Amino acid sequence: MLFKNKKESFVVYTAGAAVLKEIASPVVSVNQEIRDLAEEMIKAMRFFDGIGLAAPQYGKSLRLVVFDVPKQNSTGTPGEEYLLPKMPLAVINPEIIARSAQVTEREEGCLSVPGIYAPVVRPSSVVFRAQTLDGEFLEFECGGLLGRCIQHELDHLDGFLFTDRLSPDVERAIRGDLNRLKSAGQNRNYRRIK
Numbered sequence: 001m002l003f004k005n006k007k008e009s010f011v012v013y014t015a016g017a018a019v020l021k022e023i024a025s026p027v028v029s030v031n032q033e034i035r036d037l038a039e040e041m042i043k044a045m046r047f048f049d050g051i052g053l054a055a056p057q058y059g060k061s062l063r064l065v066v067f068d069v070p071k072q073n074s075t076g077t078p079g080e081e082y083l084l085p086k087m088p089l090a091v092i093n094p095e096i097i098a099r100s101a102q103v104t105e106r107e108e109g110c111l112s113v114p115g116i117y118a119p120v121v122r123p124s125s126v127v128f129r130a131q132t133l134d135g136e137f138l139e140f141e142c143g144g145l146l147g148r149c150i151q152h153e154l155d156h157l158d159g160f161l162f163t164d165r166l167s168p169d170v171e172r173a174i175r176g177d178l179n180r181l182k183s184a185g186q187n188r189n190y191r192r193i194k
């Protein structure tokens with residue numbers, strides 16, 4: 001039994017939580033605990049309507065990420081073609097081993113930064129390397145929404161939020177909202193519960 005309560009509940013940590021600032025630890029072996037965690041994270045991501053969730057957002061400082069990027073968003077890169085049909089997908093120890101020189105500006109949001117959306121400039125595509133829970137090694141160029149989501153989620157493993165990646169103007173524009181979010185979070189231990 002994954003859940004003790006009849007009513008399932010999921011917790012996502014929000015901006016200001018210490019766990020979101022840590023460098024997450026590698027997953028050394030895929031045991032039942034990791035499989036259960038990945039399954040819970042996939043459910044939580046869906047409850048909160050996200051397309052990606054990193055373990056630190058779920059309160060676990062581990063290099064484990066789940067994705068649920070919709071298929072219809074493919075721009076045709078090899079990683080999108082291979083991985084989008086496999087969604088939802090859990091991976092361990094993901095890395096970005098190359099980044100395109102070309103960049104794209106795209107609006108981002110984050111389950112850990114509820115209600116705040118802002119444009120972020122990032123490489124248009126990345127070469128993504130990771131392992132699935134079944135031990136399959138993945139290495140693909142990923143662009144489009146998946147490439148963006150990979151960059152956003154992997155940042156969580158190194159203690160960064162998308163709000164750390166804003167241009168000075170955008171940062172200034174959302175600073176008040178972000179500060180309000182952080183101080184509101186203090187009163188509920190930086191947790192959103194559903």
Ligand code: ZN
Nearest residue numbers: 109110111112
């Ligand atoms: Zn996020």
